[in-house]
Amino acid sequence: MPVLLLQVNSPDTLRWQSAREQADSENRRRLRDLRPLCPLLPKLYAVSAFCTKLRFYAATKTEGVVPPVSPCDPRTAFADTNPPNRWNSDVLEEEGANLPKQSVAEIIARIYLSDVKSKEEGANLPKQSVAEIIARIYLSDGALVRF
Known part of the structure; x- marks a missing residue:
């Protein structure tokens, strides 16, 4: 059976970098954890929501989790690897x-x-x-x- 994970976050926390990082990390971790438990499924899906703003994820056997993790430059300790515009689908x-x-x-x-x-x-x-x-x-x- 295909899997869809839906993560609903507090709407007012989209502005916080730590909340976006946590939401992104949780979705990726959950998809990675479920992937071996569902070997017959070609793709698993996840949605992260901050109020009406959505970000979509998918995990396949060959590609891993899509979209890929944004690289972080170690010289910039405060780099925002998950800016608010990544939640760019608005259901309204x-x-x-x-x-x-x-x-x-x-x-x-x-x-x-x-x-x-x-x-x-x-x-x-x-x-x-x-x-x-x-x-x-x-x-x-x-x-x-x-x-």
Whole structure:
């Protein structure tokens, strides 16, 4: 079963560098911890939220956690490796509202695909087509999620 981790942070803490670092570190650690427990899943997902501001993560076997960790220059001890603009999807804006829908639609479709693959009687179904239909139903605007 595909996994989606949702981390909800206190809205007023987005301004604090330490809160952003902690949120980023926790999501990465949780995805790394879950990756070996879910060997059959191609991708695990995580969302970090500060009020309406979202940051998306994914973990695969080959790529690790995406987006990659921002490098820190050791000469600048106070470098902000997770500035507030990394939480750049706002669910109150059209583009930001569609990103969570697309992620959830992909998860729903993957659940269906993995369920069909595990059942003999479903072997003759057009799996990709059915998954796309499910994704379209979930997305209110009819946008298509590609896998």
